[in-house]
Amino acid sequence: MWHRNLFSGMSDYFSCVCFCLNRYGGLFRTNLLGQPVIVSTDPELCHFILQQERLFQSWYPETIAKIFGRQNLGLLPAPTYKYAKSLVMNIFGMESMKEKLLPQVDNLAYRYLCSWSKKPSIELKEAIASMIFDLTAKKLISYDPTKSTDNLRKNFDAFTAGLVSFPVDIPGTTYHTCLKGRKAAMKTLEKMLQERRASPTRRHGDFFDYVLDELKKEGNLLTEEIALDLIFVLLFASYETTTLTLTLVVKFLTDNPKVLERLTEEHEEILRMREDPDSGITWKEYKSMKFTAQVLNETSRLANVAPGIFRKAFQDFTTKDGYTIPAGWAIMVCPPAVHLNPATYEDPLAFNPWRWEGTDTRGGSNDFLAFGGGMRYCVGADFSKLQMTVFVHHLVTKYRWTAIKGGEILRRPGLGFPNGFHIQLFEK
């Protein structure tokens, strides 16, 4: 069974969370990344904490703040935060997705898959990583990896590991590599800013242009530091998260032929119903891909890309079980504990997209925190779903594939493929 495989590398962190889930009634105190933190594993309380931005403020451990920058979205005061978020929604919001991103993502997935199918074997995670990064970096800063000497993407590769590593900043540690990545990436971004300042009339049509225009406005909340930290966070947040989840989707499809069959049916039906056979995916078609959405929910539930979401208690807070969280204390909401809770998800380790049937009419849920919740719900959730859905559409309608080697999954605690996942694609 794949899920035994999936959890074979389960770290102490997860054993601890699962253990505490049973033992302490959903709330316990521990030390994480060198800081005392109260961990919440109770679905209802987790949901509540994320909803109550005034009681529980966005906060990161010092080590993570250092990597993301002090002026990053998560640490900005409320008015600046709202303003920065509106800038982001301008490129990753619904309007932009319908008008611009859908055709771009469609074209990109088509081209990448086509080029992979000409190779005897590809390492899927690396291949998907370059596809996702190329698009996002192009939208954000017009970065073109083929024309650039600095490999920007490399700077982000140790990131997920670095965020949850022990914060010792000496050469050789994961944390050190991660900080070095931050410095190098920021240097590239600063250099770009200078270049753009030097030739202000040249337009690139990207997020950077737009941010520079904003910087020029009088009485603006935006500063250069905020702008650069924002671009940095977006490059990071949009890259490893979607890459890991999408690689896992293909892994699950490989191991679950019934799911693949049902998914293929959904997408072939869309092709059959298409009026203009030469047109790309339309928004209406995208929205009709219901089973695909279930597969993505189920994969995100198991992937647990965000092993923890941090907050700080603004005032004393007493839970309904009578525990008090004192003002000033750090709290970690623990999505994996919620997602793997057998009281909510029957046979929680099984990959079963059908468990989501009918949920799309039920609306939001306490039991799904893959993209966070409340005011800070992931701004890229819809964009990431779009990218994954469109990719899956091309994959299952045009290709078959076989696993060649790798594909073992390890949790540390972020999900990873220690030996990669090598596959070969064949045109159908």
Ligand code: HEM
């Ligand atoms: C599978 C893919 C993704 C997962 C699992 C994911 C997960 C999350 C989670 C759990 C949060 C909440 C953090 C918190 O409450 O403190 C978050 C926030 C955020 N995400 Fe994502 N994300 C994904 C894709 C993306 C993409 C594609 C983008 C950018 C286009 C993005 C940009 C952001 C940003 C900017 C925030 C901060 C929002 C805020 O503070 O208001 N994410 N994400």
Ligand SMILES: *[C@@H]1O[C@H](CO)[C@@H](O)[C@H](O)[C@H]1NC(C)=O
């Ligand atoms: C995916 O999960 C979210 C949150 O529970 C839910 O609102 C949505 O309807 C789900 N989508 C599908 C297709 O099951």
